[in-house]
Amino acid sequence: MGFLGVGPMxxxxxxxxxxxxxxxxxxxxxxxxxxKTYREFKKAMDDVTKPIKELTKEVTSEFNDxxxxxxxxxxxxxxxxxxxxxxxxxxxxxxxxxxxxxxxANEGKQDITSDLNINSGxxxxxxxxxxxxxxxxxxxxxxxxxxxxxxN
Numbered sequence: 778m779g780f781l782g783v784g785p786m787x788x789x790x791x792x793x794x795x796x797x798x799x800x801x802x803x804x805x806x807x808x809x810x811x812x813k814t815y816r817e818f819k820k821a822m823d824d825v826t827k828p829i830k831e832l833t834k835e836v837t838s839e840f841n842d843x844x845x846x847x848x849x850x851x852x853x854x855x856x857x858x859x860x861x862x863x864x865x866x867x868x869x870x871x872x873x874x875x876x877x878x879x880x881x882a883n884e885g886k887q888d889i890t891s892d893l894n895i896n897s898g899x900x901x902x903x904x905x906x907x908x909x910x911x912x913x914x915x916x917x918x919x920x921x922x923x924x925x926x927x928x929n
Contacts, residue, residue, distance in 0.1 A: 795807075
């Protein structure tokens with residue numbers, strides 16, 4: 778397919794018909810006027826499309842400038858957020874403090890356990906001694922209780 782869907786054979790056929798209809802004397806003048814009309818049409822189209830192209834170029838340039846500014850602002854916000862994130866993470870990163878508290882708690886637990894073991898040893902000695910004393914005292918008390926029951 779050639780120009781405007783017309784193949785080369787159709788173009789030759791149109792030129793032959795034009796030559797027969799118009800004649801060889803008027804054909805160059807008609808071709809000049811068609812060329813002039815085509816140039817004027819093309820110039821008019823360029824005059825219409827040129828401001829549109831310039832406007833498009835200007836809008837694209839402004840858009841790119843705004844895009845750059847937005848990207849700079851976004852990068853600034855990302856930087857601030859990243860710094861704040863690091864601050865928050867460091868504030869929340871208390872695992873070392875938790876380990877220290879666990880260590881102190883374990884030491885306290887060991888101290889309490891050893892104190893309880895010592896105290897239970899002393900207590901068991903006291904209880905053994907008191908039990909012996911109590912067993913000595915409890916015999917007469919038992920007899921008194923027996924006598925009270927019998928008398929009632």
